[in-house]
Every structure is written in structure tokens, then in C-alpha cells.
Amino acid sequence: MKKNKKITEKYIIDKYLRNLNNNQNESFDFKNDGAYLKIPKKKQIIVTNDTILESVDFFKNDPPESIANKIITYNLSDISSMGAYPYAYTLSICLPKNTNDIWLKKFTKKLFFLQKKYNFFLIGGDLSISHKIIISSNFFGFVPKGKILTRTGARINDDIWVTGTIGESSIGLKIKQKEIKINNVDKKYFLQKYLFPKHFSIGNKINNIATSAIDISDGFYGDLENLINEKKIGASINSSLIPLSLKTKQLIRNKIINFNYLLSAGDDYELLFTSNSKNSSIITRLAKNNNIKITKVGTIIEEKGLYLDGKKIKIINKSFQHIF
Amino acid sequence: MKKNKKITEKYIIDKYLRNLNNNQNESFDFKNDGAYLKIPKKKQIIVTNDTILESVDFFKNDPPESIANKIITYNLSDISSMGAYPYAYTLSICLPKNTNDIWLKKFTKKLFFLQKKYNFFLIGGDLSISHKIIISSNFFGFVPKGKILTRTGARINDDIWVTGTIGESSIGLKIKQKEIKINNVDKKYFLQKYLFPKHFSIGNKINNIATSAIDISDGFYGDLENLINEKKIGASINSSLIPLSLKTKQLIRNKIINFNYLLSAGDDYELLFTSNSKNSSIITRLAKNNNIKITKVGTIIEEKGLYLDGKKIKIINKSFQHIF
Numbered sequence: 001m002k003k004n005k006k007i008t009e010k011y012i013i014d015k016y017l018r019n020l021n022n023n024q025n026e027s028f029d030f031k032n033d034g035a036y037l038k039i040p041k042k043k044q045i046i047v048t049n050d051t052i053l054e055s056v057d058f059f060k061n062d063p064p065e066s067i068a069n070k071i072i073t074y075n076l077s078d079i080s081s082m083g084a085y086p087y088a089y090t091l092s093i094c095l096p097k098n099t100n101d102i103w104l105k106k107f108t109k110k111l112f113f114l115q116k117k118y119n120f121f122l123i124g125g126d127l128s129i130s131h132k133i134i135i136s137s138n139f140f141g142f143v144p145k146g147k148i149l150t151r152t153g154a155r156i157n158d159d160i161w162v163t164g165t166i167g168e169s170s171i172g173l174k175i176k177q178k179e180i181k182i183n184n185v186d187k188k189y190f191l192q193k194y195l196f197p198k199h200f201s202i203g204n205k206i207n208n209i210a211t212s213a214i215d216i217s218d219g220f221y222g223d224l225e226n227l228i229n230e231k232k233i234g235a236s237i238n239s240s241l242i243p244l245s246l247k248t249k250q251l252i253r254n255k256i257i258n259f260n261y262l263l264s265a266g267d268d269y270e271l272l273f274t275s276n277s278k279n280s281s282i283i284t285r286l287a288k289n290n291n292i293k294i295t296k297v298g299t300i301i302e303e304k305g306l307y308l309d310g311k312k313i314k315i316i317n318k319s320f321q322h323i324f
Numbered sequence: 325m326k327k328n329k330k331i332t333e334k335y336i337i338d339k340y341l342r343n344l345n346n347n348q349n350e351s352f353d354f355k356n357d358g359a360y361l362k363i364p365k366k367k368q369i370i371v372t373n374d375t376i377l378e379s380v381d382f383f384k385n386d387p388p389e390s391i392a393n394k395i396i397t398y399n400l401s402d403i404s405s406m407g408a409y410p411y412a413y414t415l416s417i418c419l420p421k422n423t424n425d426i427w428l429k430k431f432t433k434k435l436f437f438l439q440k441k442y443n444f445f446l447i448g449g450d451l452s453i454s455h456k457i458i459i460s461s462n463f464f465g466f467v468p469k470g471k472i473l474t475r476t477g478a479r480i481n482d483d484i485w486v487t488g489t490i491g492e493s494s495i496g497l498k499i500k501q502k503e504i505k506i507n508n509v510d511k512k513y514f515l516q517k518y519l520f521p522k523h524f525s526i527g528n529k530i531n532n533i534a535t536s537a538i539d540i541s542d543g544f545y546g547d548l549e550n551l552i553n554e555k556k557i558g559a560s561i562n563s564s565l566i567p568l569s570l571k572t573k574q575l576i577r578n579k580i581i582n583f584n585y586l587l588s589a590g591d592d593y594e595l596l597f598t599s600n601s602k603n604s605s606i607i608t609r610l611a612k613n614n615n616i617k618i619t620k621v622g623t624i625i626e627e628k629g630l631y632l633d634g635k636k637i638k639i640i641n642k643s644f645q646h647i648f
Contacts, residue, residue, distance in 0.1 A: 132455065
């Protein structure tokens with residue numbers, strides 16, 4: 001960055017944001033008062049919204065790439081849990097006055113990388129100056145008509161499945177907040193999981209076989225509860241089946257971290273879904289073909305509540321709830 | 325508000341926000357990871373995005389009703405300038421910890437009032453705790469296929485039209501910032517114009533006759549420039565035709581405010597549009613039937629640039645530009 005060069009809104013748009021549009025017609029080259037959305041035939045359009053704030057969802061000095069990764073992952077994860085695949089997004093970016101070119105370059109480069117990886121583009125948004133960094137995004141995705149996944153479709157005897165592994169991001173946060181201390185190699189590993197939660201975009205591949213789905217943002221237990229509470233049914237989970245990385249297992253063995261804590265903590269952005277047990281082999285094949293870990297962890301039961309290895313567990317009432 | 329009652333996210337949603345959804349299916353009662361959008365046949369869906377921040381777009385102690393009015397007006401104004409009518413919106417609300425029931429009640433009551441007036445509903449969003457108040461919203465609107473108004477359709481000899489009156493909001497801001505002093509009655513009048521900019525939702529009524537349109541958010545001159553710059557054409561404006569209120573005219577006469585300043589200042593949220601002169605009587609009738617002031621202020625000309633009473637005017641380059 002040249003010293004004293006004024007970073008204006010126009011400068012940020014021209015140098016960093018226009019490129020994220022991929023020359024798509026919908027946005028009128030960011031020169032109109034809005035954009036339009038093109039909906040393919042036989043598809044429904046889905047919209048999600050997530051906002052991330054400095055000091056809440058990330059820290060001031062977190063890498064810009066991590067902040068970009070979070071706003072995209074949080075939203076893609078919602079799009080996926082609706083059974084949809086991503087299409088486009090808007091970005092409302094609030095940045096402090098002293099934001100420099102290096103920050104902007106890293107932030108938008110990561111956005112560009114994720115756009116290429118998951119195939120979506122920037123359709124518009126808003127830029128403001130603020131005291132702290134705040135990024136809000138609306139994502140749009142498509143799902144075949146009638147195939148939207150909701151939180152309320154689980155049926156008794158359905159299998160309960162989860163992608164990836166649980167708890168690593170929350171361990172990373174604990175390390176970041178200096179609540180636990182571990183060796184440097186593992187520290188780096190978990191911090192990376194906190195900074196760059198991964199996202200497996202498979203919602204659109206299971207929308208014809210899953211009965212319900214949710215992304216794990218508020219913790220495995222809490223989000224599983226969201227799948228059963230409304231229908232007044234229950235879930236029986238086998239603790240030995242919960243997918244944990246070897247490093248996580250070691251921390252549990254060494255009593256550095258508690259198993260139940262990991263299942264209550266959030267920010268996994270894994271997909272939790274239910275499906276009739278007849279689909280078991282389809283899901284296993286899907287996981288293999290897409291090189292994704294998908295694990296059957298339990299069963300939907302008639303008895304209300306959450307059961308871990310047969311014992312009912314009580315979830316402490318959380319004040320936390322999203323509009324969506 | 326009961327003392328010490330904890331205002332949680334769930335509390336805000338249940339008590340204040342769910343009501344704004346009007347029980348529309350699209351949002352799954354705010355219990356899913358996202359919402360879907362229902363598009364009527366033969367319509368295109370439009371999306372806009374605006375974010376307003378404390379200390380930038382409003383002041384900390386501004387009435388909550390004013391903040392609600394601004395986030396809605398800014399977006400409705402964009403929807404209208406695209407030739408569309410409103411359908412639904414998402415709200416990302418960042419509020420300080422000490423926000424109380426009184427604030428929330430006033431804020432959401434105004435939203436509800438505007439929803440009824442313009443016929444749209446809340447489809448989802450996000451709630452966060454932040455240092456300052458920040459509200460971001462995506463609006464969705466419909467326009468008949470092929471009827472989207474853009475900024476780039478103006479043709480030579482088109483009439484230039486503007487709704488309402490110009491400059492009152494910016495006078496209100498000057499009063500608020502104690503830059504000008506006037507009598508108490510007028511002070512109240514202009515402050516009200518700053519706090520509650522009005523919006524005439526007529527974009528969807530002119531989408532078949534207007535050649536281009538924009539909402540005046542960055543000032544009459546600046547936004548008019550946006551209609552001519554891209555096409556390298558010009559605009560000739562007659563200063564005596566610019567619609568000003570009697571109170572504004574008096575301030576100009578008393579040299580308290582400068583005419584050119586009013587045309588450079590923003591936040592009018594009036595619609596500026598161009599149309600073939602053969603549509604003149606249709607527009608006049610439209611204004612009468614809808615009880616809206618719509619004034620013909622000039623003509624699109626071949627000669628590049630902005631002309632006021634035949635004299636070319638120079639716009640100081642603004643650093644300001646929205647993504648849309």
C-alpha cells in the first residue's frame with residue numbers, strides 16, 4: 001500500500017470487488033440500485049443470512065482469509081442444510097478507516113478462491129466505515145422444487161448421520177482464549193480448525209433421501225435437539241460412533257477436554273441429517289464417491305429427548321437462537 | 325421493561341420479530357437454516373442491500389422509529405428505482421447489550437407499520453450483539469419480466485422527472501449538526517424530514533414508460549450524472565422547475581442555505597427517471613391518481629455533461645459509490 005493513498009469505496013469496488021462478480025449480468029456491473037436473480041426451471045431459490053462480528057465471531061487480528069472463510073462457510077453450511085447448492089451472494093462489509101490494501105487483497109483473494117471452489121459469485125452489497133469489522137451476507141442457492149430440507153421431517157427409526165468430525169473448532173477457540181495449553185504442533189492444528197472450518201457441500205446430494213437436516217453451528221446436542229423438539233420425538237446416540245479426530249480423542253484421554261463439552265460447543269459447520277435406514281448404503285457410497293466422511297451416529301426414537309448410550313441427557317437451556 | 329430481565333435472542337425473536345413474518349410459509353417460522361422465495365409467474369425477482377450504521381446514517385439517540393424507517397426507505401427506494409414492488413426482506417440486526425424493550429417495541433412497531441403500508445414481510449435474518457447499532461437488510465421485489473429499470477436506458481430528448489421535493493432531509497441534517505439555526509417550527513419540520521424521509525413507491529407503475537431510473541441517495545446532481553455518464557449523453561435542467569418546498573425556498577431566499585448545496589446533498593430517496601416526452605400526460609395523470617408530486621425538471625441532451633439553465637456545472641468528484 002502506498003502511504004497516504006486514500007482507500008475509497010470506489011477504489012475497493014474497482015480493485016477488489018468487481019472481480020468477484022465474474023461478469024455476471026445479474027448485477028449490472030454493480031452500477032444499478034439492485035440485482036436480479038435468474039432461477040433455473042424446476043428449481044426453487046433459497047436465501048440465508050449470516051453476520052459475523054469482530055470480537056464475537058473472530059478476533060481483530062485473525063487472518064483476513066479466516067474472516068472471508070467464516071462468512072462464506074457459515075452461509076454455505078446453511079444453504080447445504082436446506083438441500084441446496086450455492087448460486088450467488090451479497091456482502092455488506094463494514095471496515096475500520098485504517099483498513100489497508102494488504103488486508104483487502106487477502107480477504108478478497110480467499111473469497112475468490114471459495115467462489116471458484118463452490119461455484120458462486122458476488123451479486124452486490126454495501127460498503128461502510130465502522131469502528132469494528134462486521135461482515136453480513138445473504139446467500140442464494142437452488143434446490144429442485146419440493147426438495148427443500150427442513151428441520152422438522154425426521155421420522156421414528158430414521159438413522160442419524162453427521163459429516164466430518166466434531167469439536168475441533170471449539171478446541172481451537174479454547175486454545176486461542178488460553179483456556180487450555182497443549183504442545184505446539186497440536187496447537188497449530190486446532191487453531192487452523194478454528195480459523196478455517198471446513199465445509200462439505202453435500203446437502204444438494206442428499207435432498208432426495210434425507211428427511212431432515214441442520215448444520216451444526218450451535219453444537220451437536222443443541223442442533224440435534226432442533227431436529228426432534230418440534231415433532232416431540234427423540235434421538236438415541238452411540239457415543240462411540242461420534243466422529244472425532246485422533247488428536248481430539250487424545251485430548252479427551254488426557255482429560256484436557258471433555259467429551260460432552262465438544263458435543264455442546266459450536267462452530268463445526270458439519271451437516272447433521274436423518275434418513276430412512278434403507279438409504280444407508282446410498283449414503284455410504286455417496287461419502288466414498290465424494291471423499292467425505294459421513295458417519296451414522298444414532299437413531300430417531302419415539303421416546304422424547306436426547307439419549308447418549310441409553311442415558312437421557314439434559315441440555316442446559318441456551319439463550320441462543322438464530323432467526324435462521 | 326422489568327429490571328434485570330435478560331433480553332435474549334430468543335426473546336427478541338419470539339416477542340418482536342416473529343410477528344413481522346405474517347405467518348408466511350417461506351420462512352419456516354424462523355426455525356430453518358434459511359427461507360425460500362416464491363416467485364409469481366411472469367415476474368423477475370430483484371434483490372437490494374443496504375446497511376445503516378450508528379454515527380454514520382443516524383445518531384445514537386435518534387428515535388428507534390426513525391432507524392426502522394431509514395433501513396426500510398433506503399431499500400424500498402432501491403426496489404422502486406428498479407421498477408419493482410416489494411415482496412420480503414431479511415434483517416441483520418446488531419444491537420448494544422443494553423438495548424431495552426422500549427427501543428425494541430418502537431423499532432419493530434414502525435417496521436410493522438411500514439410492512440402493512442407497502443405490503444411486504446420479514447423472511448429471516450440474524451441477531452448479534454455489537455458496540456453500536458448496525459442494521460443491514462436485503463430486500464426482495466418483483467418486476468414483470470423484461471421490465472427492470474436500469475440506470476443506463478436514457479435516450480436523447482427524453483424528459484427528466486423527479487418525485488417529491490428535494491433537499492429537505494439534508495437541511496434537517498444541517499440543523500441536527502448545528503450548522504444552521506432557524507426558528508423552532510421550521511427546525512421541527514426539517515428534522516422530521518431528516519428522521520423520516522418519505523418514499524413514494526411508484527417505480528412499479530412507470531416500468532413500462534421510463535427509460536432509466538435511480539433513487540436520489542447521493543444527491544440530485546450526482547445521481548443524475550449516474551443516468552448520463554455511462555451513455556455519454558447530457559442533461560439540461562431548468563433550476564426554476566426543481567421541486568422545492570415553500571420552507572426550503574424561504575431558506576434559500578434568506579441565504580441560510582444554498583440552492584446548489586441542496587442539489588448536491590443526498591438522502592432524498594426520491595425517484596429520478598427519464599421517459600419519452602410522449603408519456604408526459606400519462607405521468608401527470610399517474611401523479612394525480614396516486615396523489616404524488618412528480619415534476620418534469622429537464623431534458624436529456626446530446627451534449628455531454630450536466631447543464632443548469634444552459635450553464636455547464638461541474639460536479640466535484642465524489643469518493644462515494646455503492647456496490648448497488
